[in-house]
Amino acid sequence: MAMKLDEDEGITMSQPKMTDVAKLAGVSPTTVSRVINRRGYLSAKTINKVEAAMHQLNYRPNTVARQLQSQKTMTIGVLVPTVANPFFGELTFQLEHYLFNAGFKVLVGNAENDIGKERRYLQQLLARQVDGLVIATHNHQQQIPEYQNANLPIVSIDRYLRATIPNVSSDNYAGGRLATEELIRRGAVHIIHTDSVERFNKRDYLRQQAYQDVMREHGLTPVTYKIDFNSRPDRLQAFFNRIFDEHPEVDAFFTSNDMDAIQLLQVARQRGIAVPDQLQVIGYDGVPTTTQIVPELSTIVQPLDEMAKTAVDLLQREIRGDQVAGSHKLPVKLRVSGSLR
Amino acid sequence: MAMKLDEDEGITMSQPKMTDVAKLAGVSPTTVSRVINRRGYLSAKTINKVEAAMHQLNYRPNTVARQLQSQKTMTIGVLVPTVANPFFGELTFQLEHYLFNAGFKVLVGNAENDIGKERRYLQQLLARQVDGLVIATHNHQQQIPEYQNANLPIVSIDRYLRATIPNVSSDNYAGGRLATEELIRRGAVHIIHTDSVERFNKRDYLRQQAYQDVMREHGLTPVTYKIDFNSRPDRLQAFFNRIFDEHPEVDAFFTSNDMDAIQLLQVARQRGIAVPDQLQVIGYDGVPTTTQIVPELSTIVQPLDEMAKTAVDLLQREIRGDQVAGSHKLPVKLRVSGSLR
């Protein structure tokens, strides 16, 4: 029956608040607040009384009220194209992991490559609902004015937003060089690079730039195809089939992400092209989940773990008031597997 | 220079509030509030003045203050094992999609199969920081007392939490039957079922139950192996190798999820077992991303889209005060592909 106490007293009562606890414990709300926050001098007796009362009422301090008072939400907004994509799923996971350890919660939004949705998220989140923002979407920043006059700590992932917004990415230039040089070293000559169309700034073209530089240094002709990141599988397959038709001499691909590389491997199999003997492939990303599913794919591994850690670190510094603009590049490494000979 | 107005006035000013707008527009805060919320009668002139002032100050109403006043956060907490897993990534995506359309934001937490972390999330979120919760984690609910006295709308996904908490799942029994019957129909006799160890309630055993029922109906001997959902790839491979060693006669598998099925296919390839000629495989989940990556896998497709929609619908009804307990099962379908002969 003692166990029923809460219900007896509380079944009709809405959520208890501080004054309820204070009344039950026979102290003032201020004292209850002090006990919760362990602030100031308190007698052991008072602490016990208050804690007993809180327990009895199953009291939880109202987070929103504390947020209003403290002017902090301890929440970070994370905007990605979609967490359904393994890359952004892993990124979101890593961000949440580090943010949680730093005391923050995560509000996620899938922009779904919809500029309108991204803007609506920004409008809501910029209204002091979060203490900061991590932006990993792909939409054209110039169509999203909110980024220009945003007055909140922001970190972008692998994307240029504004001079004063720090950006975290893998070392795209090094990755592009690494992939291209490796393919050449292994005998490839007709190497095609596929890249995303969603790049709107020179700083976002570094993989392609590296590929072209390396090709030219070796006296080879660079060929780059642009892929729409949103392409459904069937359109992707048609896309790769077209490349094979237009370039029957191709003996290697460097794709801008692993999902594309995987589609490419399927098309190659359908066309009876042997990998790696006739065709070598290197992707980009190296997300653990994808690697687990398709271990034979060679790829440039982005250190998503370190990238998330860096992003969280930068964000915390921004929140503290530091200036931390600039491009933060993390080292990549090559994962050699069955798609290389 | 007119473009610089904001900065001239606002560079040193912190975030403007309603009184700032009111002062600039020469009205009371209440009127500003009315304009924002389009409530009551307002003269066109006043609306214009206020909107001009809001625009000039780049004013955004403080969300937290509104939340405190309205006693609503329009935010839903979503707890999953990890969004890095394609199944939960897709689930989270779908949930966010429907929640956004219903006006809600999403706070995600990765429980990481850590009971402590799941509890800390619950303690925080139950403190009125969200208007409801979607629980898709795998931890043992009996080790998480918060679920028993949680005083907030909750929906669970494919998992029993408490009698009064509605649960959404695919029709696991039908799915188990469908898979097993299909394998038998296609000539399999020694069919092994692998299932997750993270099932703590009879209601969570329906796939296994269906498998066993069908096997017995056909005079076959059911063999179920339990897998730890968290197993790293190498441990999973060792696990499947052990099964092959212990049951060299096996000619089909029905696995409890596609990731396991994919590892199984890799082990079969390593051992030189031909799929589907020597071994047929049916997985469970049928997430679009996974299907795109491994199209040859046959599987029972869960309608994640419909499940998310249903969960959001139930949650909204709970928030309105309706009683909506019970188990909500959605129909599955078989996807036939290369791993079936």
Add this chain to the structure above:
DNA sequence: GTGAAAGCGCTAACAG
């Protein structure tokens, strides 16, 4: 050691 009063930014109730 503890309490009373003011205020975080907004909106609902009540006037006028």
Add this chain to the structure above:
DNA sequence: CTGTTAGCGCTTTCAC
């Protein structure tokens, strides 16, 4: 059509 007042639940001065 618009303003004044009070209050959402908490914390932070400032007293005592």
